[in-house]
Amino acid sequence: MTAAGVPAVAFEGVTRRFGDVLAVDDVSFSIADGEFFSMLGPSGSGKTTCLRLVAGFEQPGSGHIRIHGVNVEGVPPYRRDVNTVFQDYALFPHMTVGGNIEYGLMIRKVPAAERRRRAEEMLALVKLDGLYARKPGQLSGGQRQRVALARALINQPRVLLLDEPLGALDLKLREAMQAELKAIQRQVGITFVYVTHDQGEALSMSDRLAVFNRGRIEQIGSPAEVYDHPATPFVAGFVGQTNLLEGYLAQRLGGFPATYAVRPERIRIVAPDADVPSGFASIDGKVASVTYLGANSRVEVDADGGMLAVVEQNVDGGASVAGRVPGAVVRLVVDRRHIQAVSASR
Amino acid sequence: MPSDRHGPRAGWGLKAATAGGVLFLHLPLLIIVLYAFSIEERSFAFPIPGFTTQWFGVAWEREDVRRALWLSVKVGAISMLVALVLGTLAAAAVWRSRFFGREAISLLLILPIALPGIITGISLRSAIGLLDIPFSTWTLVIGHATFCIVVVYNNVLARFRRTSRALIEASMDLGADGFQTLRHVILPSIATALLAGGMLAFALSFDEVIVTTFTAGQQATLPIWMLSELIRPRQRPVTNVVAVFVICVTFIPIIAAFWLTRDAQDTAGALK
Amino acid sequence: MTAAALPAPRQRGGALSGLSSFLHGRPGLLLALLLAPPLVWLGIIYLGSLFTLLAHSFFGLDEFSGVMVREVTLDTWKEFFGNASNGDVVLRSALMAAAVTAADALIAFPLAYFMVRFAGIRTRGLLYLAVMLPLWSSYLVRVYAWKLILAKEGIVSWFAQQLHLGWLLEAVLEIPVVGGPSLSTSYIGTFIVFSYIWLPFMILPIVAALERVPGSVIEASGDLGADAGQTFRKVILPLAFPGVVAGSIFTFSLTLGDYIIPSIIGKSTPFLGETVFRLQGTAGNIPMAAAFTVVPVVVMGVYLMVAKRLGAFDAL
Numbered sequence: 001m002t003a004a005g006v007p008a009v010a011f012e013g014v015t016r017r018f019g020d021v022l023a024v025d026d027v028s029f030s031i032a033d034g035e036f037f038s039m040l041g042p043s044g045s046g047k048t049t050c051l052r053l054v055a056g057f058e059q060p061g062s063g064h065i066r067i068h069g070v071n072v073e074g075v076p077p078y079r080r081d082v083n084t085v086f087q088d089y090a091l092f093p094h095m096t097v098g099g100n101i102e103y104g105l106m107i108r109k110v111p112a113a114e115r116r117r118r119a120e121e122m123l124a125l126v127k128l129d130g131l132y133a134r135k136p137g138q139l140s141g142g143q144r145q146r147v148a149l150a151r152a153l154i155n156q157p158r159v160l161l162l163d164e165p166l167g168a169l170d171l172k173l174r175e176a177m178q179a180e181l182k183a184i185q186r187q188v189g190i191t192f193v194y195v196t197h198d199q200g201e202a203l204s205m206s207d208r209l210a211v212f213n214r215g216r217i218e219q220i221g222s223p224a225e226v227y228d229h230p231a232t233p234f235v236a237g238f239v240g241q242t243n244l245l246e247g248y249l250a251q252r253l254g255g256f257p258a259t260y261a262v263r264p265e266r267i268r269i270v271a272p273d274a275d276v277p278s279g280f281a282s283i284d285g286k287v288a289s290v291t292y293l294g295a296n297s298r299v300e301v302d303a304d305g306g307m308l309a310v311v312e313q314n315v316d317g318g319a320s321v322a323g324r325v326p327g328a329v330v331r332l333v334v335d336r337r338h339i340q341a342v343s344a345s346r
Numbered sequence: 347m348p349s350d351r352h353g354p355r356a357g358w359g360l361k362a363a364t365a366g367g368v369l370f371l372h373l374p375l376l377i378i379v380l381y382a383f384s385i386e387e388r389s390f391a392f393p394i395p396g397f398t399t400q401w402f403g404v405a406w407e408r409e410d411v412r413r414a415l416w417l418s419v420k421v422g423a424i425s426m427l428v429a430l431v432l433g434t435l436a437a438a439a440v441w442r443s444r445f446f447g448r449e450a451i452s453l454l455l456i457l458p459i460a461l462p463g464i465i466t467g468i469s470l471r472s473a474i475g476l477l478d479i480p481f482s483t484w485t486l487v488i489g490h491a492t493f494c495i496v497v498v499y500n501n502v503l504a505r506f507r508r509t510s511r512a513l514i515e516a517s518m519d520l521g522a523d524g525f526q527t528l529r530h531v532i533l534p535s536i537a538t539a540l541l542a543g544g545m546l547a548f549a550l551s552f553d554e555v556i557v558t559t560f561t562a563g564q565q566a567t568l569p570i571w572m573l574s575e576l577i578r579p580r581q582r583p584v585t586n587v588v589a590v591f592v593i594c595v596t597f598i599p600i601i602a603a604f605w606l607t608r609d610a611q612d613t614a615g616a617l618k
Numbered sequence: 619m620t621a622a623a624l625p626a627p628r629q630r631g632g633a634l635s636g637l638s639s640f641l642h643g644r645p646g647l648l649l650a651l652l653l654a655p656p657l658v659w660l661g662i663i664y665l666g667s668l669f670t671l672l673a674h675s676f677f678g679l680d681e682f683s684g685v686m687v688r689e690v691t692l693d694t695w696k697e698f699f700g701n702a703s704n705g706d707v708v709l710r711s712a713l714m715a716a717a718v719t720a721a722d723a724l725i726a727f728p729l730a731y732f733m734v735r736f737a738g739i740r741t742r743g744l745l746y747l748a749v750m751l752p753l754w755s756s757y758l759v760r761v762y763a764w765k766l767i768l769a770k771e772g773i774v775s776w777f778a779q780q781l782h783l784g785w786l787l788e789a790v791l792e793i794p795v796v797g798g799p800s801l802s803t804s805y806i807g808t809f810i811v812f813s814y815i816w817l818p819f820m821i822l823p824i825v826a827a828l829e830r831v832p833g834s835v836i837e838a839s840g841d842l843g844a845d846a847g848q849t850f851r852k853v854i855l856p857l858a859f860p861g862v863v864a865g866s867i868f869t870f871s872l873t874l875g876d877y878i879i880p881s882i883i884g885k886s887t888p889f890l891g892e893t894v895f896r897l898q899g900t901a902g903n904i905p906m907a908a909a910f911t912v913v914p915v916v917v918m919g920v921y922l923m924v925a926k927r928l929g930a931f932d933a934l
Contacts, residue, residue: 057515059643076642077518078526084519090512094534103530104520155520360736363728368745370725371752371817374763377773381766432656439652443645451653453922454660460867461918462875464891465911468898469667472674472908492664495656523638546754553756556878572758576765576882589759596755604747 006069008033008159008191009054014063016049023049025215026063031193033068033158036185038194038202041212042238047195050212051161054193056080068158078107082159083152087167089144091136097123097147098132104155122150125184142173149184159191166201178205199239203227211235227263233342236261241309243267245339248305253281254339264311266338269299272329280333283308287328299324301332308332375593382586405587414571421483421567422551425490429547430540432491433498441506458493466493467560474561481563489561490554494547501543501607505536538606545599553596568592672915675908686904694905708913711890714805715873718812719866722820725813726865730824731854746825753818761879764811768801768883775800798885808884812873819872820865827861828854863928867921874914890914 007030016024024046031037039047052058053065056077064071072080083104091100099106101122102115110118123129126146136144145165152160165181166174182205185192196202202209203223210220211234219231230236233244245253245260254260276282285303292314299310310332312324324330385398405411436455440448458466470489479485513535517527533540555569562570568588575585641648677686678693698704733745752760767773778787791797791804798804831854839849877891888896890910897907 055515055519057518074643076523076639077515078521078523079639082519084516086512086516088510088512090510090516092513092516092531092534103517103522107521107526107530151516151520360728360732363725364732364745367725367729367817367821368748370814371748374760374767374814375752375755377766378759378763428659432659435652436656439649439656442652443649451657454665455656458660458664460871460922462871462891462914464875464877464894465668465671465914466664468894468907468911469664469671471898472904473663473667473670475904476670488663492660495660499656523635524641525634525638549754553754553758555758556876569756569758572756572762573878576758576762585762589756589762592756592759597751600751600754601747604750 005033007031007066008035008068009037009193010066010069011050011053012064012066014050014053014060014065016046016053016058016061022215024053024060027215027217028063029210029217029220031159031191034189034191036182036192036194036205036207038196038206038209039212040196040199040202040209040239042197045212046215047197047210047212048163051084051163051193051195054159055082055084055161081157082161083155083157084161084163085145085148085152085165087163087165089136089148091144091147091151093136095136096132097128097134097136097139100136100147101151101154103151118154119150122154125153125187126150141168142177145169145177149181153184153188157190159193160185162192162194164196165194166198167196174201181205203239211238213238229340230261230342233259233261236340236342241311243308244342245306249283249303249308252283252305253334254341256341259342261340261342262308262334262338264298264309265296265313267308267310267332267334269301269310269312269324270331270333272331274331274333276331276333279336281336281339282331282333284329284331287324287326287330289326290324297324301330303332378586378589378593382583382590384583384586401583401587404581405584405591408584410566410571411568411584411588414566414568417483417486417565418552418568421486421490422548424483424487425494425551426544426548428487428491429494429498430544433495433543433547434502434536434540436495437499437503437506441503455496455499459496463493463554463556467557470557471560481561481565483565485561485563486558486565486567489557490551493554493557494550497547497550498540498543501539501546502536505539505607509535542603542606545603549596549599553592668915671908671911673908674904675906675912677905679903679905686902694909698906698909704910707888707890707893707910710887711874712917714809714812714889715870717809718816718873719820719869721809721813722817722869723862723866725817726820726824727858727862730821730828730858730861733825734828749818749821749825753822757815758878760815761811761882764807764814764883765802768807768810770800770802772802802883803885805884808880811879811883812876815879816869816872819868820862823864823868824858824861827858827864831857860928863925867918867925870921871914871918874917 010030011027014024014027015022027046027050039050041047049058053060054067056072056075056079059074064073066072067080067082092103095103098116098119101119102110105115105118119132120129123132126149128143128146128150131139131143131147136147139147145168148165162181166177169177178201181192194202194205203226206223208220208222209226211218211226213234219226219235221229226235226239230239230242236242236244241264243262243264245262247257250260251257253262272284283303285301285308288300288302288307290300291298294314296311296313299312301308301310382401383397383399384395386395433455436451440451467489470485470492474481474485513531514527517531518524522530553569555567555573558567558570559573566574569592572585572588572592575582575588579585641651674686675694676690676692677688678691680687729745729749733742737745765772769775775784775787778784787801790806791800793806796805796809798807801807801810835853835857836849839853840846844852875891877889877895880889880892881895890913894907894910897903897910
């Protein structure tokens, strides 16, 4: 939570089932005003249902949802001070871009000239000047996405909900839009609730993020907290890549027969007879495979008791990879501070 | 299966069979048009001995033909309106939610055209008799609307299915209540499907004879008039002219419906 | 608007808006409101009439006056099963319906196959329209056209004369049972007209079924070594079969219940539809007419159930 005060959105023990499926299972959390908050998880983890509960498209089976302190139970979507950017944009195909953007103002009977002026402002904000009279069918995916954003923002909602808004765009465009969305959020200063299954997106854009799994929240925190200190094996595996240590490996590197997580880039490969610095754990093994990935390389090491993945930066081009050939005997060292104990997922 | 690929070529046998099928469907209609211009009054002799357009004038002057035409138009229009309302409501309900008995609704709607028309006709006839309802325009409308509902239902449901539910959510999200969403989003989205379904319903009603014979009593719609002429011919050339007229009246809404839904090919659904 | 920069408040008055909110929280009620009018119409008017009719088959006729007596009796059914000629009527109608269904499937399949698999977008649209137009255009007019074509002095005879094939036409008409004095007064004529009238009802479901066969499946079959004929028999035909079944629902049912075509073109021996029509009309025997209509209802009921099993409803 950034500041004291009423949270923009608060879930209190919210449960929602669809038939036999428990989509949202007793979830409680709150989102601060002005925050960029991501809900991250695989498909079917309940993140989109949570978003729809805030929008008012779904009603909780039990529990309460507050938007700026007001319990919104039974309040229909059109009476909620939130707006949504839909996954497939949901632009009205029979209206022009302008008609789409002005829709909310038209419903609120804002005079036409005023609507037009503000729609043009919004088009400028999302860098679509001059497309006022186009039909959505004539736009590219990225342009439609911007229209959807403008259509929601023109209503000046206190909370903007975004349901995988970049999911349909290709990689380059997605990266550009990430930066732009973040910039727009700073500019308009309203709360963004962002649903995504892309952990990179969640890490790069969010102030805080919640990791969903099977209808529950596994962890909430800042991107660094979630990445560096994953609370559960699921989080460790879903957010970034990780080595999960169990059994002998856990005993050897962590010191206790618990479950630990180690990020592959935190493990260093050293000569088999190299000294182990104090505060570091070590284990010996043989290189099983090396995968060249451009900026870095992924080395699989067959250590006592299991395989460990190591990611090394290719700082010296091909040179640093020279010693990494399958069968080479190596020693792995890792700072004990980077060996995270994780509790089992529920 | 995409048809615009350059892959397979149809063999001549398949092409001939296709051409044969299309000719089989259309030659009889052309022949009707041909006979409407025949000077021969008594027989169906072919080739026709000569051309004339006089029968069009004669037919138009016939009081019984005009009365039948007016009744058909009236019944067709009212049945179309009833079918539009009921068919759209049913389509909206089926599209909106999964509910128990959804399949049964579709079956119930299809039944009036899946069961032989004579059953629908005689059922309505026996119910009308049982309740001692006098025959009127409304008994005709009841019968026609019953089998027209499914045409509208299929057209509108097909359109609904291609309309993202998210559009309705988006509208509500932007502040529109249910009725505003209906007016600004739902109706514009299904407008052409409604128009197409309505026109097909009109064409279906305008043309129907089997159910009509049971619910008409002494009234004559245009098809009833034609049927009586077919069984007991009085002036064959007039029948020919009316037949051509009926072809025109039904072709126009069909082509228009096809054109309205050409992107979606909803008209296929109209059959169902 | 006074404060131009701010949106108007979201709370609005008005009865409609209030009703909308009321309904929003009650999706079940909204659903009921949507469903009620069509269900009431079809449930009461249509199903009610249908049951009225079926109930009539348990009434009888007064022996002397010939007026229907509204008392439950099995006399009508005894009479129905007691009269062997009733069985003939049902059998004749069923055979005709089956023959028409088979003929339509044979004519429709190549056309549908060409439309879906080989025709370009424009040709396909035109073919589509070519099938739709007769389907929706006047039934009576089309029957009437065949009266002109099949009449003794009509088009078929004229062409037969011109091509010196008069002997062939004669020979066809002399075939026992199905032949007759002219095409328009023989079972052959009835069969041709039935096949013609219901043909579009067979084509469209087959087209719908074929359209659902993904192109990749056909390519996969070829890739796995099947030639065109094998692919057609082993892949396309089984996948399109539900379409044929769906089409047959219409062709079979419509033939079974039609009374106009056989009364205009064909012999005087009656089909099911004609019998029902005569019984309720000139004979005034509604109970017996009702008993007769149970036959197609039962036949179609069974047919629909089997069709549903075969997945035909998806192709409708």
